[in-house]
Amino acid sequence: MASANATYGQKESSDQNFDYMFKILIIGNSSVGKTSFLFRYADDSFTPAFVSTVGIDFKVKTIYRNDKRIKLQIWDTAGQERYRTITTAYYRGAMGFILMYDITNEESYNAVQDWSTQIKTYSWDNAQVLLVGNKCDMEDERVVVSDRGRQLSEQLGFEFFEASAKDNINVKQTFERLVDIICERMTETLDNKDPTVTGAKQGPQLNEQPQRSHQDCAC
Numbered sequence: 001m002a003s004a005n006a007t008y009g010q011k012e013s014s015d016q017n018f019d020y021m022f023k024i025l026i027i028g029n030s031s032v033g034k035t036s037f038l039f040r041y042a043d044d045s046f047t048p049a050f051v052s053t054v055g056i057d058f059k060v061k062t063i064y065r066n067d068k069r070i071k072l073q074i075w076d077t078a079g080q081e082r083y084r085t086i087t088t089a090y091y092r093g094a095m096g097f098i099l100m101y102d103i104t105n106e107e108s109y110n111a112v113q114d115w116s117t118q119i120k121t122y123s124w125d126n127a128q129v130l131l132v133g134n135k136c137d138m139e140d141e142r143v144v145v146s147d148r149g150r151q152l153s154e155q156l157g158f159e160f161f162e163a164s165a166k167d168n169i170n171v172k173q174t175f176e177r178l179v180d181i182i183c184e185r186m187t188e189t190l191d192n193k194d195p196t197v198t199g200a201k202q203g204p205q206l207n208e209q210p211q212r213s214h215q216d217c218a219c
């Protein structure tokens, strides 16, 4: 375990140096903080400026978890409605979703149910979802109390975190918990010899390689 902890968080030395690859998507209304959340996690950076994402982009981060090197391919989607056709095309094969709302924005909370329906419509059945109420540093401007987030997450069957990309609260924890529940689900399905987890049916390949078209790239 000592070596596992020492390795955790290091940059990958080789692109192929991993046991599993998990494709994760961050979804939710525009301006809830999806891009900021990913930048905090992948680069430990934050900028107060709002540059709305165009289409979709991804970052890669390799972590050491459950004695495995896990390469995370994290897709940051545009929240704006006009990009919905592009972004939903990327749901297929995702093993995990971070569904985000902004605790200072009622509309973004009200949209969670619709985002959840989008996941059910476009993604793999076994995809795991975490609900995140972002911007919990803005307590004075809060309009969605924690209990409402918790209740909605229970109703939808998701786990729930409040987080702040700005103050780096629960960002790493969110990704690590999502990775853990994907691993748990994978173990369960492999134990049950469910072929979906190996990609034999419509499920994703664990080492599926990213495909990013320059047209869709936000950079």
Ligand code: GTP
Pocket: 028, 029, 030, 031, 032, 033, 034, 035, 036, 037, 047, 048, 049, 050, 051, 052, 053, 054, 077, 078, 079, 080, 134, 135, 136, 137, 138, 163, 164, 165, 166, 167
């Ligand atoms: P789209 O790309 O349009 O879908 O938006 P997004 O969800 O990626 O939002 P983005 O990360 O660009 O953040 C929107 C604004 O909220 C920016 O001005 C960020 O600086 C700010 N922001 C993001 N996360 C936080 C946070 O945790 N706390 C505070 N106070 N501001 C945040």
Ligand code: MG
Pocket: 034, 035, 036, 051, 052, 053, 076, 077, 078, 079
């Ligand atoms: Mg964005």
